[in-house]
Amino acid sequence: MLIMSRQDRERLNLTEVLLACDCRSPQGRRLKAAHRYYGPGEQEALEKEFLTIEKLVDFCHRHPKELQDALSLFMHFRDLRGTIAGLEKRRLLDVTELFEIKQAARLLKKLSEIPYLLEKTGLTIKPLKEIESLLDPKGQGTSGFYLYDEYSEKLATLRQERAVLEQQMEKRPEEAEKILALRAEIIKSEEREETRVRRMLCDALTPFTSSLSENLETVGQLDFSLAKARLAIHWGAPKPDILKKGETIILEQFFHPLIEEQLIMRGSSYERQTVAIAKGATVLSGPNMGGKSVTLKALTLSMALIHMGYFPPCDYAATPLFDSVSYSSDHFDTTKKGLSSFASEIVWLRDEVARQKEQYGFCVIDEPCRGTNPEEAKALVGALCRFFAKGTGCLVIATHYPTPEGSAIAHLRIRGIAEEVLLSVTGGTRGQLTDEEAIRRIESLMDYSIETVEEAAPIPKGALKLSEWLGMDRDFLALVE
Amino acid sequence: MSVSEPIRLAEQLNLKALSSIAIVGLGKDAGKTTVLNHIMRAAEQEMPKRSLAITSIGRDGEQEDVVTGNVKPRVYVKKGQLVATARRSIMRGDASLEVLSLSGIRTAEGEVAILRARSNGFVELAGPSIASDIRALEAQLRKISPDCLMLVDGALSRTSPAGGGLTEAVVLVGGMANASSIEELAHKIKKQVINLTRSALDQDLRTLASDAFCDHPKARALIFNGPGGIRRILEMPALIGHGEEIKKALLPDDTVLVLRGAMTSRVVSELLDSEHFEKIKLAAEDGTRYFIDDKTMKRLAERDVTLWVLHPLLLPLVIVNPKAEDGHAVDVDSLIHAVSSEIAVPVAHLGASGW
Numbered sequence: 001m002l003i004m005s006r007q008d009r010e011r012l013n014l015t016e017v018l019l020a021c022d023c024r025s026p027q028g029r030r031l032k033a034a035h036r037y038y039g040p041g042e043q044e045a046l047e048k049e050f051l052t053i054e055k056l057v058d059f060c061h062r063h064p065k066e067l068q069d070a071l072s073l074f075m076h077f078r079d080l081r082g083t084i085a086g087l088e089k090r091r092l093l094d095v096t097e098l099f100e101i102k103q104a105a106r107l108l109k110k111l112s113e114i115p116y117l118l119e120k121t122g123l124t125i126k127p128l129k130e131i132e133s134l135l136d137p138k139g140q141g142t143s144g145f146y147l148y149d150e151y152s153e154k155l156a157t158l159r160q161e162r163a164v165l166e167q168q169m170e171k172r173p174e175e176a177e178k179i180l181a182l183r184a185e186i187i188k189s190e191e192r193e194e195t196r197v198r199r200m201l202c203d204a205l206t207p208f209t210s211s212l213s214e215n216l217e218t219v220g221q222l223d224f225s226l227a228k229a230r231l232a233i234h235w236g237a238p239k240p241d242i243l244k245k246g247e248t249i250i251l252e253q254f255f256h257p258l259i260e261e262q263l264i265m266r267g268s269s270y271e272r273q274t275v276a277i278a279k280g281a282t283v284l285s286g287p288n289m290g291g292k293s294v295t296l297k298a299l300t301l302s303m304a305l306i307h308m309g310y311f312p313p314c315d316y317a318a319t320p321l322f323d324s325v326s327y328s329s330d331h332f333d334t335t336k337k338g339l340s341s342f343a344s345e346i347v348w349l350r351d352e353v354a355r356q357k358e359q360y361g362f363c364v365i366d367e368p369c370r371g372t373n374p375e376e377a378k379a380l381v382g383a384l385c386r387f388f389a390k391g392t393g394c395l396v397i398a399t400h401y402p403t404p405e406g407s408a409i410a411h412l413r414i415r416g417i418a419e420e421v422l423l424s425v426t427g428g429t430r431g432q433l434t435d436e437e438a439i440r441r442i443e444s445l446m447d448y449s450i451e452t453v454e455e456a457a458p459i460p461k462g463a464l465k466l467s468e469w470l471g472m473d474r475d476f477l478a479l480v481e
Numbered sequence: 482m483s484v485s486e487p488i489r490l491a492e493q494l495n496l497k498a499l500s501s502i503a504i505v506g507l508g509k510d511a512g513k514t515t516v517l518n519h520i521m522r523a524a525e526q527e528m529p530k531r532s533l534a535i536t537s538i539g540r541d542g543e544q545e546d547v548v549t550g551n552v553k554p555r556v557y558v559k560k561g562q563l564v565a566t567a568r569r570s571i572m573r574g575d576a577s578l579e580v581l582s583l584s585g586i587r588t589a590e591g592e593v594a595i596l597r598a599r600s601n602g603f604v605e606l607a608g609p610s611i612a613s614d615i616r617a618l619e620a621q622l623r624k625i626s627p628d629c630l631m632l633v634d635g636a637l638s639r640t641s642p643a644g645g646g647l648t649e650a651v652v653l654v655g656g657m658a659n660a661s662s663i664e665e666l667a668h669k670i671k672k673q674v675i676n677l678t679r680s681a682l683d684q685d686l687r688t689l690a691s692d693a694f695c696d697h698p699k700a701r702a703l704i705f706n707g708p709g710g711i712r713r714i715l716e717m718p719a720l721i722g723h724g725e726e727i728k729k730a731l732l733p734d735d736t737v738l739v740l741r742g743a744m745t746s747r748v749v750s751e752l753l754d755s756e757h758f759e760k761i762k763l764a765a766e767d768g769t770r771y772f773i774d775d776k777t778m779k780r781l782a783e784r785d786v787t788l789w790v791l792h793p794l795l796l797p798l799v800i801v802n803p804k805a806e807d808g809h810a811v812d813v814d815s816l817i818h819a820v821s822s823e824i825a826v827p828v829a830h831l832g833a834s835g836w
Contacts, residue, residue, distance in 0.1 A: 078583070094568070094571070095580055096571065096583065096592075096594050099594075100583070144581045144597065146580065146599055162600065163601070187575045
């Protein structure tokens, strides 16, 4: 399961990112909204889903016309759960509900006939011929529906009698009142007969409710998987490899699609990253403005998406399946709940530690204990690393605090900006640069790639230089000891 | 002329040249539904091969008025005609209806279905109450029958559009049920005719305004400060209660203020508090959106504020109904004379009731 607060989910932009996964049918949208999580026990189901997406990616590439046909059909499906439940409870359906069932049967047939769509996806749609012929008694293939004369001779006769009266009424309007009274009698009989016909149709449809439901469920799966496939094409995302428990996670050239898009829109560039995360603790360090938080967001996003059955935004992904993917980035706005930021963070950590004792988890924390006094924060962060080093799961943290060394504690570093480069830039004058331009200048010189460092890296410095560059008051800076 | 004379009615309304027409009443029991039936019969005779599509703004055509409990005339459709009405209203009619599609447009009476009459019969109309939904519905109807004549049983209401701006033409129906005397009815009709026939702004401004409303669906007010263009676009949930914001946004050089929504006395009074609200053109979407009382109209005239519309309407006919609420009827000739002397639009009376 995904373990993250609503705020952290928002910070990860998970919902916004998934807006690009465009399901067209209500069945597909419902499956997407359910946010299914594939844990270690569901590897087979996930592999099957990934295979389906892979086949559908191929379908999208090879058969664009058929893809458009399928997408336009999905748009016409309707949520029939209420209607199907009504049939099962022997509720008398009205003509619009019978129309919806007819329409669903027609759409299912058309969908099943789209060439190549279902090939090798493991999904099957069984056309419901009995429903089609029941609701199209003349076999004309019409899309509309009404209570056809063919359902009842009596109904046909009554309608003819009524039509005769209506003709008389047009010819002899002076007798309209008398004719309307006669017509009203026929209408009553007609309504009784129509009710009987509707009952007959409902009874005849009831045996097919389960196959109708199953088919519509398949439509949802197909729509959702096809939406994932189109998203994978959009991101250039690959089918992830699922590894055994304890094996090292590999993400090559992973990125956060939304942040990348925003940066490109404002004329900046986004540097995709590659990382290997072994079991135990991984500590990510890097200078201020080095993109540690963005790295953790993108990393967590990919891991969450894999566990939700999506191809992740990267060039290659391989990971074991975890019982949980946890993410915590900020506890400073939890004071509204009546907890101090420290208490809130400790409660979150307490629960996470308890969970890691029971489960195989993947946990990401952006700057743990940042609001705590440095000595104790360092001790707590150290304990966190040692705790995960002893366990089976994975911890990834970004921190400015010194962290312990040891087996199963890896240190990664964002290369950042060489000190001499930083000095050469920040040593000069900003001239007419606005704040935003000054920040962009630094960003353009930053190397966001990740390197593995053999031991705890020296704590990156540069905060003071950057403060000066960003225009901090010189008298204030003179007070820095 | 009595509207029960179908050929003349078709000619008077120029039905052949219209793609859509709305029937709006001065108030309850004006005789709107009877007029709708008459126009349908006229269209059938005049254009037997052209299909008709009937819908309403909100609910109408039911057997009893849901508010007063009075028995109401019903809408009678002929085999082959298109009907757009809410799902729960379908069973309340007696025409055999084929469901052609479900529109996705929701109303209090359920989703609006598009149906084709497979027999003659009565129908209850319960269509969309939002302008954009009426437009969407018309697009769906035209997919089924591109050149159909769409007839909309409209309403003159502050909360919903009348069909004006949504349809090419409007027929105004006023009855003695809406006034205590012939003179009062004539005065009310005159006021409404002035509103319905207000002139349109210049085409350039109308295009700019339409584009702005399209790009900013939440926009309620557009302020122009010359022929050049729109100076401010104000987004707000409603006009009522937000006059202050519009008032503050106005500057001395502003030339045109376009408001989207019901232009009521209250909305206009709030604007009149602004010193900059003078010598300006005030425009509504169309003539059905004006609900300004005489006192406020006078204040507008004093400030040299003129009233305009974005979408001009054709008003080919005004129909008067001599029948009062209690069933007694006034003299038809006197009624027509009184109304005709107040307006330049042709006036007809509601003749023998259709079915």
